[in-house]
Amino acid sequence: MRYAETTAGITVEVEPHFLEEQSSPADGHYVWAYSVRIANHSAARVQLLSRHWWITDALGRTQEVRGPGVVGEQPHIAPGEAFEYASGAPLPTASGMMVGSYQLIGEDGRQFDVAVPAFSLDSPHEPMTVN
Template identity: 45%
Template sequence: MPEPIEIHVETAYLPERSTPGRFLFAYRVTIRNCGLQVVQLLERHWIITDASGRVTEVRGEGVIGQRPILRPGECFDYASSASVIEPPASMRGSYAFRSESGEVFEAPIASFALRLPEQPGALN
């Protein structure tokens, strides 16, 4: 059975680094190992959908050049960014982990919004 992984994401619009047609958003991710085994994050998969329905997928090894190992109860935090052509946008995905018993499993990342401050409401 996969180990329980808790994932929390916070976002912020970066107006000073944005231009028309390229809106940049920072996001901070906290990953907590709520299980009983040591796990290692292997891969990431993001799906970004902007207001026009344009979909971008991002796949890669680890996060920010790391493949963190989390013992039971430990957290790993990191910050990154994503750009979209037309906000508001939504972002969702998953992380692939391997447990110390060798099982590879996916931990889903719930959809979250990337929106300008003047764009109220959630987009899921």
């Protein structure tokens, strides 16, 4: 499933995938990869400065992650262009969720936050429920 959210002309799309081969359910170790596409639909060039994530497991335990850039980069994204990357997240439970934001800076020097949509981390090791 693909999740998307647009803030100030910047669209963030996320698609998570469960990594069975890197997971060990018997040991309480579950791993997901997620691909991200950040598309600039605004009229100005932007640069991604930092990320801020909240990663929550099925027991409601939340880990907060902050850091510069994404995957070691602080990309510039021109109008009409996009930046894509892939990363991953481990959890001690068979499901969870992630949500976050990116801090960007525009050509005018103004910094602003762009929402990363909440996305579900689902594995085949736990039945899905609708809340």
